[in-house]
Amino acid sequence: MSEWDTIRLEIEDDVATLTVDRPDRLNAVNVxxxxxxxxxxxxxxxxxxxxxxxxxxxxxxxxxxxxxxxMQDLSTPEAQAYAELGHEVADAFETFPGPTIAAINGYAFGGGCELALACDLRVASENAVLGQTEIDLGIVPGWGGTQRLARLVGDELARRLVFFGERVDAQDAHEMGLVGDVVAHDQLDGYVADMAADLAAKPTYALEAAKEALNQVQEGDLDSGLRYERRLWSSLFGTHDQREGMEAFVEDREPEFE
Incomplete structure (x- = not known):
């Protein structure tokens, strides 16, 4: 099995657990x-x-x-490439042959929330906080959030979450339909392991077919929406608000937008 510096992959009893392993950076994902x-x-x-x-x-x-x-100093072409890579990963979760589960054990902001949205099922620890927070960085969700969020929670809620960059706790996320279950923090791993084991015991081909059919419900014009989102996201790089939003974040201060 391959080894990587910033993630861990463990496969046991037909269940693959992919852990983003950058706790010193709150598991923020880079290239x-x-x-x-x-x-x-x-x-x-x-x-x-x-x-x-x-x-x-x-x-x-x-x-x-x-x-x-x-991200803060990316040019528009570099941002486009970064968006493409983020979309490729989100799409890989969405189109993986079997079910994918996001075990949300803490902060899930921006791209982290988008990766959770790309999974089939979401289970949150009671300590989890979620949000599409990009607006305060002078950008918009760029890894599928503008498209998948509305499909999951509805247009009105999605607009509120994206426009305000609101952070919601696990219980509110559950009430919105953003996550399917909320469990005690120390029970999350066991709860998700049981869920994954139950799914792994189902008929493989039937489960794959069920996922493929369910994904078709969401298709509509998703691909064109995702392509548009990538172009829009990357076009914001180089604007004053993007530079200011990200510099303020890195410098731990309030941004001064135009």
Whole structure:
């Protein structure tokens, strides 16, 4: 099995657990991490894992978002490439042959929330906090959030979450339909493991067919929406608000937008 510096992949009893392992950065994902995740999902499929669980290392974060320190000075073409890579990883979770479960054990902001949205099922620790927080960085969700969020929680709620960059706790996220279950923090791993084991015991081909059919319900014009989102997201790089929003974040101060 392959090894990576910023993630861990463990496959046991047909369940692949992919852990983003950057706890010192709240599991924020950079290019190397996204590339490793893409490779790990391909390996899980090659090893015929029937279920994938995505989670984050440590006690504080699932995936706190994309690496803003990396993003702040990207040109538009570089941002486009980064968006493409983020979409490739999100799409890999969405199209993985078997069910994918996001075990949200802490902060899930921006790109982290988008990766959770790309999974089939979401289970949150009572300590989890979720949000599409990009607006306060002078950008918009760029890894599928503008498209998948509305499909999951409805247009009105999605607009509120994206426009305000609101952070919601696990219980509110559950009431919105953003997550399917909320469990005690110390019970999350066991709860998700039981769920994954139950799914892995189902008929493989029937489960794959069920996922493919359910994904078709969401198709509509999703691909064109996702392409548009990538172009829109990357076009914001180089604007004053994007530079100011990310510099303020890195410098731990309030931004001064135009």
């Amino acid at each position: 190397a991490t996204l590339t490793a995740m893409k490779e790990a999902l391909a390996e899980a499929a090659e090893q015929e894992a029937q279920v994938v669980v995505l989670t984050g290392a440590g006690e504080d974060a699932f995936v706190a978002g994309a690496d803003i320190g990396y």
